[in-house]
Amino acid sequence: MAVKSVPKENAASLLIEYQILEKLRDVPGVVQTFGLETRESEPRSGGGRRTYNLLMELSPRGSLVNLGIPESHVRGYARMILRALSSIHSLGFIHCDIKPDNVLVFPAGNMGGQSESLFELKIADFRLATETWKLGPGSRIFTGTLRYMPPEAAVEGQVSPAMDVWGLGCTVVEMLTGNLPWSRFKEDGEVLREIVAGRTPEIPEWLSAKGKDFLSKCFARDPNHRLHVEMFLKHPFVADYGVIGDRRTKTAAVFGGGGMEMQRSPVAVRPRQLFQSGRAAALMC
Incomplete structure (x- = not known):
């Protein structure tokens, strides 16, 4: 499972993505989400920090970046x-x-x-x-x-x-x-x-x-x-x-x-x- 994490103050786009993926649930050819969770880090000098985690399918072979395919x-x-x-x-x-x-x-x-x-x-x-x-x-x-x-x-x-x-x-x-x-x-x-x-x-x-x-x-x-x-x-x-x-x-x-270096x-x-x-x-x- 892949996890995309962002702190609360930067979570706006992540929340939008989650809402869209929920509406696209079970659509073939679209990566699937397993849910959204929040976590509080341990309090340090004045309080914990909230993080949003978007849980998604893990792609074991990465993306299409810079490949060159027949x-x-x-x-x-x-x-x-x-x-x-x-x-x-x-x-x-x-x-x-x-x-x-x-x-x-x-x-x-x-x-x-x-x-x-x-x-x-x-x-x-x-x-x-x-x-x-x-x-x-x-x-x-x-x-x-x-x-x-x-x-x-x-x-x-x-x-x-x-x-x-x-x-x-x-x-x-x-x-x-x-x-x-x-x-x-x-x-x-x-x-x-x-x-x-x-x-x-x-x-x-x-x-x-x-x-x-x-x-x-x-x-x-x-x-x-x-x-x-x-x-x-x-x-x-x-x-x-x-x-x-x-x-x-x-x-x-x-x-x-195979050791291939993929550039993003x-x-x-x-x-x-x-x-x-x-x-x-x-x-x-």
Whole structure:
């Protein structure tokens, strides 16, 4: 069992995450919670300290960060994530921070028709998630991890289910290459400049035609032109997925510990801070 602990004064986002996970209980492809507990530390010079502990499923194989997975398997994993997002969106939630670090890897189980050669993926970390009914006309929420954020979210603070689709596209790129999206740029300011300039994350040249088309649709800059999750599930890149032969060994080598050092993906940021600092004007020049 995994435990996420925070002190009482910093527990707001943890409590929100717990409430959302409770509403997503038993949803396939979503990490499950076993409850929330509070603990008081021993009194020291004036009183104890309260800590909130969120109890969740433990992922024995970590997350998808910086792996580099064969395209044949990425297609199956993309379908798993899409199915989970379909359930999340149908229940009125937007994750707002889809990235490999927030997709956990579990041993293969009952995955509803998925190939036995694949591990099971579950979406985690709902601290930044929001409910669609809270998004009124003109609402602006600057939230997420910049490298995985679509233009409308990074620049204008517009949040919609289409934001998760863009994040999925970035996650697919990272699964395929083992590199971060926008990997040629080290600083968030550089990434934001590219986004403002109208560019999109680089799609690998060696990717199949179906894969390139899938990613190009994930990276449609206008969120109204980005396909809905249900439509992506019908895209041939994932809909035609099938494994020839047993590739369990190859997949296990990718996810096995084996001494592989995994770098964590960037943390969630508030792009608005870049604009308030005066850097946005320079980026738009």
